[in-house]
Amino acid sequence: MTDRHPEEFAVAVPGGDLTVLRWPATDPAAPTVLALHGITANGLAWGEVAEQLAGRATLVAPDLRGRAGSRAVAGPYGLARHADDAAAVLDHLELDGAVVAGHSMGAWVAALAAVRHPGRIRRVVLVDGAVSFPLPPGVTEDDALAAVLGPALARLTMSFPSRDAYRDFWRQHPAFHDAVWTDRLDRHLQRDLVGSEPELRSSCVEEAIHTDGAQVLLDAEAAAAVHRLPCPATLLWAERGLLDQPQGMYDAARLTAAGLDPERVTTIAAPGTNHYSVLLGAGGARTVAGLLLAEAHPAG
Known part of the structure; x- marks a missing residue:
């Protein structure tokens, strides 16, 4: 399989220009999917999915404002702002009835974009995100963020003497074992610096x-x-957690308790994956790519 490198373009949004990555399809008539990354990630988080798509669809992934190539885009921040930025990317591409995917925080943004811009988005694919649960009693927002994000959050206050040192920092992350680590993952992480x-x-x-x-x-x-x-959705949930712990963010019982409408949201487990490898690992990305193609070419 040929390693695919994206092209970049800019989309004007309030506060600046959003940097957007695009992996073009082999066939110009193939569908386009808009993909939204997680809270401390960037558009290259979708590189392994682009590889698995193998040119069967165009994949477009912005660096959300406040990250990587869109670091200089001014606030205010927030999920509604990202949802409206996603709609601006759809406007720029002149896309209606689009398929939009999101991983982790990006899943909340994808769902919110569909609600805030009805009719613009035909289907959403939610990868280990979008379903919220109340914080346990006595747990503060800062405590919850630190516990959930762990090293991903801690690095924001750190400096690194070299790119190799940054790479070594991430290699210690429990979710990024050797089976997950690839050159595409490395490029995604290095783009953050x-x-x-x-x-x-x-x-x-x-x-x-x-x-x-x-x-x-x-x-x-x-x-x-x-x-x-206002549109159908598929939620793919990882078996394991953000730190590769046995309990993931979701399981069948939790999703049932969340009261999702089964007529509107289809839930699918991704066995053997954690919160990161469900998108960044080859196996998880292959599943995500298959879902995107199925949603872009619905039966009938």
Whole structure:
């Protein structure tokens, strides 16, 4: 399989220009899918999915404002702002009735975009995200973010003397074992760096991460979106958690208790994956790519 590298273009949004990555399809008539990344990620998080698509669809993935190539796009931040930015990308591409996918925080954004822009989005694919649960009693928003994101959040206040040091930092992450680590994963993580050696830092704007994280945990509009979808959705959930712990964010019982409408939201398990490998690993990405193609070419 040929390693695919995306092209970049800019989309004007309030506050600046959003950087958007595009992996073109082999056939210009093939469908286009808009893909939204997680809270401290960037558009290259979708690189393994693009590889698995193998040119059968065009994949478009913005760096959300406050991250990577869109770091300089001004606030305000928040999930509704990202949802409206996603609609701006659809406008730029002149896409109606689109398929939109999101991973982790991006899943909340995808669902919210469908609710805020009805008719623009035909189907959504939600990858280990979009379903909210109340915080346990006594757990603060900051505590919850730190517990859930772990090293991904801690790195925002760190500096790294070299790109190799940053790579070594991520290699210690429990979710990124050797079976997951690829050159595409490495490029995704390295895209996050700004500055120069020996003072490299994450591109993520801390205000953006904390604003967006608080809304994933607590925002009523974002929590309600998956229950108010005006279009069909598929939710693919990882078996294991963000730190590769045995309990993932979701399981069949939790999703049943969440009260999702089975006529509107189809839930599918991704055995053997964790919150990251469900998108970044070859097996998980192959499943996601298959779902995107199925949604882009619905039966009948």
